[in-house]
Amino acid sequence: MKILVVDDFSTMRRIVKNLLRDLGFTNTVEADDGKTALPILEAGGIDFLVTDWNMPGMTGIDLLKAVRANPELVNLPVLMVTAEAKREQIIMAAQAGVNGYVIKPFTAATLKEKIEKIFERIDG
Amino acid sequence: MTNNFRLALAKDLVIALEQGDELEADKILDNIVGDKENQLFQQVGQLTRQLHDSMTGFSLDSKITAMTENEIPDAKERLQYVITMTEQAANQTLNAVESLLPVSKTLNEQAEELSKKWERFLDREMPFEEFKSMSAEITKHFNESKASLLQVQNGLNDILMAQGFQDITGQIIKRVIDLVQELEVNMIELIKLAGGAKTGGNKRKTPDLPGPVVPGMDDKAGDVASNQDDVDDLLSSLGF
Numbered sequence: 343m344k345i346l347v348v349d350d351f352s353t354m355r356r357i358v359k360n361l362l363r364d365l366g367f368t369n370t371v372e373a374d375d376g377k378t379a380l381p382i383l384e385a386g387g388i389d390f391l392v393t394d395w396n397m398p399g400m401t402g403i404d405l406l407k408a409v410r411a412n413p414e415l416v417n418l419p420v421l422m423v424t425a426e427a428k429r430e431q432i433i434m435a436a437q438a439g440v441n442g443y444v445i446k447p448f449t450a451a452t453l454k455e456k457i458e459k460i461f462e463r464i465d466g
Numbered sequence: 467m468t469n470n471f472r473l474a475l476a477k478d479l480v481i482a483l484e485q486g487d488e489l490e491a492d493k494i495l496d497n498i499v500g501d502k503e504n505q506l507f508q509q510v511g512q513l514t515r516q517l518h519d520s521m522t523g524f525s526l527d528s529k530i531t532a533m534t535e536n537e538i539p540d541a542k543e544r545l546q547y548v549i550t551m552t553e554q555a556a557n558q559t560l561n562a563v564e565s566l567l568p569v570s571k572t573l574n575e576q577a578e579e580l581s582k583k584w585e586r587f588l589d590r591e592m593p594f595e596e597f598k599s600m601s602a603e604i605t606k607h608f609n610e611s612k613a614s615l616l617q618v619q620n621g622l623n624d625i626l627m628a629q630g631f632q633d634i635t636g637q638i639i640k641r642v643i644d645l646v647q648e649l650e651v652n653m654i655e656l657i658k659l660a661g662g663a664k665t666g667g668n669k670r671k672t673p674d675l676p677g678p679v680v681p682g683m684d685d686k687a688g689d690v691a692s693n694q695d696d697v698d699d700l701l702s703s704l705g706f
Contacts, residue, residue, distance in 0.1 A: 351633040360626050396637065396675040425637055425678035427690045432697055436704050443697050446678065447630045450623055452694050 344369045348379040348393040348402065349423070354446075358392055358423065361453050376400025380408055383415055390460075395424035395431070403438060410439045419460050423448065472498070516660055530652050533645075540683065541642045547680045548635045555631035562621040562628075569614045576607050637677045 345367055349355045355372050362370055371388070373379035375397040382388065391409065395402040402422055409415045421442040422435055435443055441463075442456040475494055482490040583600050586592050592600070679690050691697045 349633070351636060353629050353632040357626055357629055364623065396677055401675070425634060426675055427679045427684075427692070427697070428676060429689050429691060429700060431675075432691060432700050433704065436701060436706065443701060445691060445694055445697055446634055448694065450627055 343367055343389050344371065344387055345390045345392060346371050346373060346379060346382055346388045348373045348375065348391070348397070348405065350374050350394065350397040354394065354423075358453070361450055362392075362457075364450070365454055365457065376402060376405030376408070379405055383409060383418070384412070386414070388418065390457075391418055391420045392423055393420065395422060395426045395435075403435060406435065406438045406440055419464060421456060421460060423453070519660065530649075530656065533649055533652065537645055538649075541645050543683055544638050544642055544680050547683075548638050551631045551635050555628040558628040559625050562624040566618055566621040569617055573611060573614050576610070580604060580607055634678045638680065641677065 345362060347355050347358045347362070347370055349358070352374070355374075359370050359372070362368075367390075371382060373382055376393075377399040379391075379393065380400070383391065391405075393402040393405055400408075402424065406420055406422070409418055409420060419441045420439070421444065422440050423444045423446065425446040426432075427445050432443055441460045444452055444456050475498055479491055479494045479498075482488075482494060580600070580603060583592070583596075583603075587597060587600065676684065676690075679685055679692060681692070684690055685692050691700060
């Protein structure tokens with residue numbers, strides 16, 4: 343299981359990576375916005391995407407749309423971890439095909455729960 | 467007053483003083499000072515005019531009025547929230563460290579004591595009775611270590627999670643920097659206005675991505691999810 347963590351704040355990437363490691367996911371890659379994330383995804387081998395929304399260059403929502411528009415990536419599970427909390431934004435992300443939505447600041451338990459839920463749905 | 471005229475006046479003044487004609491000297495001095503005073507009054511007049519124009523421009527400039535009325539207090543509250551968040555993170559970290567330091571100290575002391583005994587045992591200097599009690603101590607140490615290390619792990623996780631403040635506060639501070647920059651531009655326009663130049667209006671745009679919700683500010687309109695439960699409810703209402 344290889345996971346790509348996308349956030350423009352390196353501290354947040356480290357937090358997410360450490361939490362993932364704690365959950366048993368040790369194979370992670372990082373990118374600091376959608377622009378750098380997309381080539382990594384297109385190169386293949388990523389099983390799960392965790393992304394922020396508000397990033398310079400290319401935002402998380404645009405990254406999500408690009409992922410869903412790519413036949414190779416259309417089924418890639420995507421978890422959004424973001425401070426964006428407007429209802430219309432959450433709806434927009436849902437419509438774009440996000441698999442989970444966690445708002446910052448979050449707890450380790452929340453992240454764990456959402457990730458497990460996503461995998462349950464995939465396995466089931 | 468031209469230089470030649472001033473020079474002439476000065477020469478007259480010297481002559482008058484040399485001749486001891488105080489009346490004439492006073493008259494010349496009054497003439498010189500009077501002219502300076504006139505210039506000063508004119509300058510003050512000009513400045514007053516400028517100030518008046520600026521003040522009119524200032525009150526007419528609704529951008530700046532709006533900024534001072536709304537956005538600067540708004541920025542102050544946002545920065546206040548940054549203080550609150552950094553304080554929480556610092557406290558969360560310090561609490562974890564303070565609760566873990568004694569745990570690791572106790573573990574360290576136990577290990578040290580046991581390792582001394584263990585060495586005596588290896589050197590065959592330990593009577594059987596003492597070996598039996600050491601065995602019990604080792605068992606106790608293992609059990610305590612397990613519990614303590616779990617505590618350490620939880621504490622480290624708390625410290626890890628506390629660092630999330632950097633992302634949130636970073637986003638909030640970026641917004642305030644944008645506001646300060648905008649204010650700077652408007653102040654420059656105001657200065658140009660005071661200098662007589664015309665200014666062009668530019669509207670403040672609301673950010674496309676509003677970012678972190680500052681409690682008591684961004685959640686007033688009720689159009690934001692204020693916690694994860696709100697998000698989950700909204701998503702499940704959408705069939706998630």
